[in-house]
Amino acid sequence: MSYVKPKFRHPNLPTNRRGYTVADYDGAISTLCAGCGHDSISAAIRNACFKSAIEPHRIAKVSGIGCSSKMPTYFLGKSHGFNSVHGRMPSVATGASLANRDLTYIGVSGDGDTASIGMGQFVHLVRRNLNMTYIVANNGCYGLTKGQDSATADIGSIAKGGAVNPFEGIDLASLALLQGASFVARSFSGDKGQLEPLIRAAMAHKGFAFIDVVSPCVTFNNHAGSTKSYAETREHLAPMPVDFVPMRDEITTTYDPGTTQAVTLHDGSVIHLQKAANGVKTDDRTAALLRMQEARDEGNILTGLMFLDPNQADLNQVLNLATTPLNKLGKDELCPGSKVLKSINEGLR
Amino acid sequence: MKQIEGVNDFVVKFANVNGTGSASANHLFAKAIFRMGIPVSPRNIFPSNIQGLPTWYEVRVSKNGYLGRRGGVDFMVCVNPQSMEKDIAAVAPGGYFLYDNTKPLAPHMKRDDITMFGIPLTEMCMREYANPRLQQLLKNVVYVGAMAALIDIDFRVLKDLLNDQFKGKEKLISSNVHALEMGYQYATENFQCPLPIRLESGVNLASHILESDHILMNGNTAAALGAIYGGATVAAWYPITPSTSVVDAFAKYAERMRIDAGTGKKNFAIVQAEDELSAMGMVVGAGWNGARAFTATSGPGLSLMSEFLGLAYFAELPVVLINVQRSGPSTGMPTRSQQSDVLAAAYASHGDTKHVLLFPATPSECFEMSAQSFDLAEQLQTPVILMTDLDLGMNDWMSPPLEWDDNKELNRGKVLDAEGLDTAEKWGRYLDVDGDGICYRTLPGTHPSKGAFFTRGSSKNEFAVYSESGEDYVQNVDRLLRKFETAKGYVPQPKTHPPIEVKRRKTKLKIGALFFGTSASPAYEAVEMLADEGYPIDTMRIRAFPFHNEVDQFIHDHDVVFVIEQNRDGQMRQLIMNECQIAPDKLKSVLNYSGTPITARHIAGKIRETIGTKKAKVVALKREKA
Numbered sequence: 009m010s011y012v013k014p015k016f017r018h019p020n021l022p023t024n025r026r027g028y029t030v031a032d033y034d035g036a037i038s039t040l041c042a043g044c045g046h047d048s049i050s051a052a053i054r055n056a057c058f059k060s061a062i063e064p065h066r067i068a069k070v071s072g073i074g075c076s077s078k079m080p081t082y083f084l085g086k087s088h089g090f091n092s093v094h095g096r097m098p099s100v101a102t103g104a105s106l107a108n109r110d111l112t113y114i115g116v117s118g119d120g121d122t123a124s125i126g127m128g129q130f131v132h133l134v135r136r137n138l139n140m141t142y143i144v145a146n147n148g149c150y151g152l153t154k155g156q157d158s159a160t161a162d163i164g165s166i167a168k169g170g171a172v173n174p175f176e177g178i179d180l181a182s183l184a185l186l187q188g189a190s191f192v193a194r195s196f197s198g199d200k201g202q203l204e205p206l207i208r209a210a211m212a213h214k215g216f217a218f219i220d221v222v223s224p225c226v227t228f229n230n231h232a233g234s235t236k237s238y239a240e241t242r243e244h245l246a247p248m249p250v251d252f253v254p255m256r257d258e259i260t261t262t263y264d265p266g267t268t269q270a271v272t273l274h275d276g277s278v279i280h281l282q283k284a285a286n287g288v289k290t291d292d293r294t295a296a297l298l299r300m301q302e303a304r305d306e307g308n309i310l311t312g313l314m315f316l317d318p319n320q321a322d323l324n325q326v327l328n329l330a331t332t333p334l335n336k337l338g339k340d341e342l343c344p345g346s347k348v349l350k351s352i353n354e355g356l357r
Numbered sequence: 358m359k360q361i362e363g364v365n366d367f368v369v370k371f372a373n374v375n376g377t378g379s380a381s382a383n384h385l386f387a388k389a390i391f392r393m394g395i396p397v398s399p400r401n402i403f404p405s406n407i408q409g410l411p412t413w414y415e416v417r418v419s420k421n422g423y424l425g426r427r428g429g430v431d432f433m434v435c436v437n438p439q440s441m442e443k444d445i446a447a448v449a450p451g452g453y454f455l456y457d458n459t460k461p462l463a464p465h466m467k468r469d470d471i472t473m474f475g476i477p478l479t480e481m482c483m484r485e486y487a488n489p490r491l492q493q494l495l496k497n498v499v500y501v502g503a504m505a506a507l508i509d510i511d512f513r514v515l516k517d518l519l520n521d522q523f524k525g526k527e528k529l530i531s532s533n534v535h536a537l538e539m540g541y542q543y544a545t546e547n548f549q550c551p552l553p554i555r556l557e558s559g560v561n562l563a564s565h566i567l568e569s570d571h572i573l574m575n576g577n578t579a580a581a582l583g584a585i586y587g588g589a590t591v592a593a594w595y596p597i598t599p600s601t602s603v604v605d606a607f608a609k610y611a612e613r614m615r616i617d618a619g620t621g622k623k624n625f626a627i628v629q630a631e632d633e634l635s636a637m638g639m640v641v642g643a644g645w646n647g648a649r650a651f652t653a654t655s656g657p658g659l660s661l662m663s664e665f666l667g668l669a670y671f672a673e674l675p676v677v678l679i680n681v682q683r684s685g686p687s688t689g690m691p692t693r694s695q696q697s698d699v700l701a702a703a704y705a706s707h708g709d710t711k712h713v714l715l716f717p718a719t720p721s722e723c724f725e726m727s728a729q730s731f732d733l734a735e736q737l738q739t740p741v742i743l744m745t746d747l748d749l750g751m752n753d754w755m756s757p758p759l760e761w762d763d764n765k766e767l768n769r770g771k772v773l774d775a776e777g778l779d780t781a782e783k784w785g786r787y788l789d790v791d792g793d794g795i796c797y798r799t800l801p802g803t804h805p806s807k808g809a810f811f812t813r814g815s816s817k818n819e820f821a822v823y824s825e826s827g828e829d830y831v832q833n834v835d836r837l838l839r840k841f842e843t844a845k846g847y848v849p850q851p852k853t854h855p856p857i858e859v860k861r862r863k864t865k866l867k868i869g870a871l872f873f874g875t876s877a878s879p880a881y882e883a884v885e886m887l888a889d890e891g892y893p894i895d896t897m898r899i900r901a902f903p904f905h906n907e908v909d910q911f912i913h914d915h916d917v918v919f920v921i922e923q924n925r926d927g928q929m930r931q932l933i934m935n936e937c938q939i940a941p942d943k944l945k946s947v948l949n950y951s952g953t954p955i956t957a958r959h960i961a962g963k964i965r966e967t968i969g970t971k972k973a974k975v976v977a978l979k980r981e982k983a
């Protein structure tokens with residue numbers, strides 16, 4: 009158990025513009041190992057939702073199976089959540105979103121859940137540009153089944169038992185880019201300064217927002233020789249800090265000219281990429297792929313916003329879905345009635 | 358030679374090559390008989406192939422309105438040299454055979470105990486039409502024209518049908534009518550028309566047929582319409598014969614009936630998923646979030662959906678699955694009909710699971726039960742599987758018209774809205790406050806501070822809190838069993854008929870027959886045959902699982918009960934043995950699993966054998982002598 013929350017809550021906790029305190033975004037007490045990267049992601053999601061002042065009950069949490077997929081229990085206790093089956097969260101999220109397009113969907117998955125058993129569903133979800141935030145807590149192993157290599161384990165990475173991984177690792181962020189994802193980012197569970205604004209931007213994005221988060225497994229994959237340990241990740245991290253300004257907020261922070269670059273989302277929110285002076289372009293898919301591949305070749309972990317297309321049609325648009333959520337439609341809209349049926353019968357005689 | 362005789366009562370079979378346009382000509386033939394007011398049931402017996410393999414179309418004409426297969430062929434129309442030899446052999450003595458004699462028939466294939474008609478179909482079409490595609494297509498229409506003369510199809514009806522079919526395409530209409538006339542003329546000039554087997558409107562027909570306003574439609578289209586009327590808004594699927602046309606039809610009707618008038622946007626979503634796991638996942642997700650959702654599939658897809666079905670059972674989510682059964686694994690006979698998913702569907706998934714199954718037997722039941730399954734799934738918060746098959750789903754069946762009661766409301770089951778949550782004394786997602794095993798659910802986004810919970814598989818307590826306690830588990834699965842008991846009161850009752858009176862009863866045994874779906878029509882016909890021979894049989898048509906207590910009672914009330922079904926292992930019999938308190942040796946299987954639908958003659962023969970009727974003894978004796 010990594011942290012125990014005090015029962016007593018301070019009466020003067022700051023509230024967001026909808027009147028919620030950060031505690032209103034808490035979930036149950038985590039049962040993950042102390043120090044597990046996943047808990048930091050849970051905290052980042054909680055903080056991001058608090059800061060963006062999304063009403064907790066207007067968020068739906070979905071996950072597959074794994075330590076990572078348990079996370080939704082540990083944040084946003086006032087939201088409905090669905091711990092589905094291993095590798096199949098994408099389909100559940102798709103169905104849920106079709107049923108009610110008005111909620112904000114946060115999907116949490118693991119590298120096993122997404123890159124192995126769920127690979128098929130994942131790439132198809134990307135293709136469909138479902139309006140959701142999809143976070144992979146990437147520890148390079150199967151935590152819940154006790155540490156086997158996952159498909160994102162880097163080639164040459166050494167497992168706890170000493171075995172060297174002989175297979176090429178799958179880079180989910182590159183894959184998402186290749187499959188046409190409209191928002192692709194990578195981050196590190198230990199970099200809350202970057203992760204929080206990225207999650208906020210992902211939730212504001214209309215379309216599929218993918219964040220691959222390196223999230224060390226302290227129990228099975230945090231030793232020397234593992235490329236996804238805290239130490240290795242920190243050593244090779246090449247972060248691109250970001251800042252997020254929601255649509256309705258005034259831009260108060262001032263940035264020195266030339267040190268930031270603003271990217272505007274569909275809803276008018278702005279992402280500020282800091283220290284991006286070396287001309288990073290987030291609207292160029294090919295350049296993003298190249299940048300990520302180069303970093304990988306050098307053994308570096310490039311983090312930050314890789315690519316964004318705020319205007320790509322999402323699934324709701326592609327399907328020309330009505331603006332009223334399908335789950336709100338009643339008999340009048342749905343059932344054509346006996347008169348119509350009579351004429352159908354006529355046509356069948 | 359004594360020719361087969363009969364008005365409005367015979368079997369015609371067409372032997373064609375797949376992909377040559379025979380389907381629409383054969384359909385024209387069957388539909389014309391239907392329009393003449395004579396009961397007809399056409400069946401496509403087709404290969405898993407787009408072009409080139411043999412395909413058959415069997416048309417049953419039955420004055421008494423029996424729509425199942427009878428067995429045997431009285432009249433064969435063959436335009437496929439590949440299958441010609443076997444097709445000739447299949448004709449009953451005294452029957453008829455029509456073929457394309459552009460190429461002469463090999464002498465060894467000639468039979469002198471049947472009447473053979475040669476028509477130079479290919480030659481005629483080569484002469485009349487320049488376009489090679491038309492030459493091929495219209496050959497089929499020429500033989501329909503010849504059949505019109507031979508068995509007295511109303512020519513005006515045929516013409517009307519062509520007019521309907523090709524509305525506005527005058528050229529097509531006239532070339533088709535010309536082909537019909539050519540065939541008609543050839544037959545009248547060369548053969549003695551009409552034959553002793555023929556059609557005649559209004560003659561010899563059972564009274565319930567004369568009074569009816571039947572429609573002709575396939576079960577898949579009916580099930581799709583049921584989904585529209587039942588309020589389905591999300592359809593997720595992966596293509597598989599024979600279920601594909603369910604979603605095709607749903608799409609067609611939805612595009613017509615579910616467009617928002619103001620915006621032109623869609624009040625439905627159809628997603629072609631990447632596989633059946635995903636299709637079912639989407640249905641589960643949509644159901645969890647309060648939309649009525651369904652998928653349609655067949656055997657292999659059902660297998661892939663198993664894990665999710667188990668989750669939906671434990672997480673108590675509404676799911677509607679239309680399973681159009683076919684035979685066995687993918688390669689081989691995927692386009693043949695069976696009822697072989699009964700056990701796989703009833704107990705789909707891991708852990709202790711049982712699912713609600715509905716067994717429609719006609720298109721109008723496909724419609725009703727499909728619509729009803731959306732209510733049931735939400736009322737019972739569980740998967741509901743509509744069990745049809747290829748025979749019912751893809752063939753046209755004469756059926757009572759579809760009916761809808763406009764006063765009927767969509768029954769959304771126990772769902773608490775914001776107000777309900779505010780007034781509820783104590784709420785737990787899995788708290789059985791009503792004692793029927795069904796608890797109150799809430800949908801995401803309903804209330805700012807109440808009713809949120811975490812949906813998972815098995816490990817939870819009554820308040821949806823994660824729990825690995827054995828007690829919580831047992832309490833939960835026992836409640837699910839209680840819910841399954843409750844389901845008995847919700848699902849369609851079995852159908853029985855008053856006992857049959859026979860003139861000279863030949864047996865003291867009390868005999869019963871149980872069947873479901875497409876086994877029903879031939880079973881009823883077999884029962885009538887046996888009643889005529891002095892063996893009365895009581896029938897019960899099962900329409901749902903869980904079984905009503907009447908099923909138990911029916912078995913108790915009889916000395917021997919035949920379970921008639923279309924699979925190898927007697928799956929319905931096994932399910933009954935599992936679920937009812939009965940002595941298994943009372944239940945005798947009557948099975949057919951050849952891929953072509955079971956026939957009345959086959960059923961009657963098996964029952965005769967088992968109870969040792971006089972006719973069975975004669976047949977056995979004959980066999981011995983031979």
Ligand SMILES: Cc1ncc(C[n+]2csc(CCOP(=O)(O)OP(=O)(O)O)c2C)c(N)n1
Binds near residue numbers: 073119147153
């Ligand atoms: C169908 C199925 N197969 C196998 C499992 C066992 N299983 C549970 S979690 C898991 C791997 C999870 O790995 P990952 O997604 O990386 O999550 P982590 O625990 O590392 O966060 C496996 C194989 C399962 N639950 N379901």
Ligand code: SF4
Binds near residue numbers: 044
């Ligand atoms: S096993 Fe690894 S991934 Fe799972 S909770 Fe422990 S540290 Fe986290």
Ligand SMILES: [Mg+2]
Binds near residue numbers: 151
């Ligand atoms: Mg993992």
